Amino acid sequence: MIIGIDVREGVKTIRAGKGEYVYQVVGGLIKATQHQFVLLTDQPLPSAWQQDNVIVKKGPTNSLIWQLWAWLYIEFTRSLDVYFSPTSLIVPALLRSVPVVTALMDFVSFLFPSTHNLKSVWLERMWMRPALINSRRLIAISESTKQDAIKLFKINPQKIIVTLLAASFVDEDEPYPLPPGPIILFVGTLEPRKNLAILVKAFEGLKPELPAAKLVMVGRWGWQREELQQTIGQSPYRRDIHILTDVKPAQKRSIYKQAQVFVFPSLYEGFGLPPLEAMSLGVPVVASKVASLPEVVGAAGILVNPYAENELYEAMKGILTDRNLAEKYAQAGRHRATQFTWDKTVQHTLAILEEIGK
Template sequence: MNKILINALLVSEKSSGIGNYGYNLINSLDRLDLKYDISSLVQKKIESNNIDIQIKQCSNRYHRILYEQIPLRRNYKNYDLIHFIDYSSPIIAINTPFIVTIHDLSFYKYPETFNYGSRRIKQILAPISIKRSNKVIADSKNTKKEILSRFNINESKVKVIYPGSPSYNKIEDIRKLEAVKRKYGINQDYILYVGTIEPRKNLLRLLEAYHNLLKQGIKEKLVIVGKKGWLYEDIFKKVEELGLDKQVLFLGYLPEKEKVALYSGAKVFVYPSLYEGFGLPPLEAMSCGTPVVVSNSSSLPEVVGDSGIYVDPKRADSIAQGIYDLLDQKKLREKLSLLGVKRSKKFTWEKSIKNILEVYDKIL
């Protein structure tokens, strides 16, 4: 039986983005009767019946990267195929065939939204991973297009496989919703954002847009859910500068159940990101029946389709108008809620895993 290792070290106790991708990949594979001997390297305990879960705790991202580049590299020879869920293949070439999932190239498109260390590491490792890999999996058509425009590789080497949507459903039990709202001091209707707090997510313009909406008389609070990323200090300074301390709630990283409750209870979900490789939070919100306002750029139109309101992420007034239109029109919210639930069902991990296993099959 061929042996496969999934390097999913970004799966940790507070996973977001790529870490969530890895977690869902592992869980979805574990449900199947596999013809491969699959192991996965992660940073937290995962219950598994069919996959060998190997845990390696790393103190920070630099510790993780160093471990991947030196000690872990020696182990790759013990496998027939490696799947990197991020651009983390070793700088010193390995003989084992490997696949890399590329989620986005934001560090090229918006380098100013990364700190210097993170940007340089990604710009070094991404070309190596893409060029040496046997196959590149891209999260979206937009990501594939950008890979092909930047790197001199054959179009057939890159396969688009959309991630699946989590199995979220709208929570209808008002008592459960109110319990979570009380816990976090939410005592009125609210606009919700979920995602890492970092410049690429465009929260500075969201705060400006929200400030303008308050001037127009809206009463909803702005609730921001997600852990701090990098270069987040200006975001908190902007809240103070605009005098929004009482209107904007930063709740940090939340457990899945509480996050689903907040999605379900939100009047509007807003995601004005400058750039996304896929864009999972809007899909999560749509699964819960919450109407979404998203950027009209990168991969987001692929995900949201005709089920949301699109705005120009580089204009605070456009973001404000998109939010206002949804807040002001109940029938539009109801329409997009239904369309969003329907749209979210197109993205399943069953489909994703089927396509990923086909990639494994062709290499092995």
């Protein structure tokens, strides 16, 4: 069987959730089977992917031009048995000669458009429906994402298969010293959907009781950064709020391990890898009780209303001041994280691709 895959997100040096999904699944698929893979990219591949059963096709770096190039290549010049699109909608919407499997990451463009990049909202609203209709099978990264697809687009539930994600870190472990004091940690893109202004406000409420506490946010600046920057700039505790945009993958483990509590007040997630990463390392987690996050965290962390600053404050205070409570959630998180593995994700994905491509 010849399987074509759009791997652009997975070849990036610094990967967010989507990129990590592509990197782990594609690498696992290559190792798990002797099927031939045609990997469509816009950058060089990781060395681990350069195997005898892999053919590389590199297209333009401009995203929209790449979509046209990939569609023409698959449709007219290469015989594939199945095409897997982990993060893009345009090619799945256009293809006719090859069966398509499309992964569904989230529906933020439809549910929280004001917190998302305008270009992404426009493109997803144009291409999502035809991509969903044209795909033979859809892979949702959470039950919440599956239910969103059903509610928004009336998709047949039997067409959508849920394959959960997992936590992982690179083999290298490079130290990244954080300032002294109890560390409240966030990891993710610094954008409105992550609801970080309320985290800053809850942190301000905590400081009089825990004056040594530090708030550390790790991630790249995203869309509409001005509000968060203004909130931090006006905070009386701004000197204790640290924004780290230069963290390398090898340094993530070190940063997580220095945290006393991991806080993820996001308004919406398709899955939510950072809380799972924190749990896997025994860091107590406080997260929103919305969208997919209850699926990920379960009873192994404290779930709060993301719009309720006081709930966030109380949850953080509880973890930081009650050693027994912190240890309870540290142990529960470690145990829950073992239930999520990339091997499961890869095997479920491979079964779907083999079914559609046979």
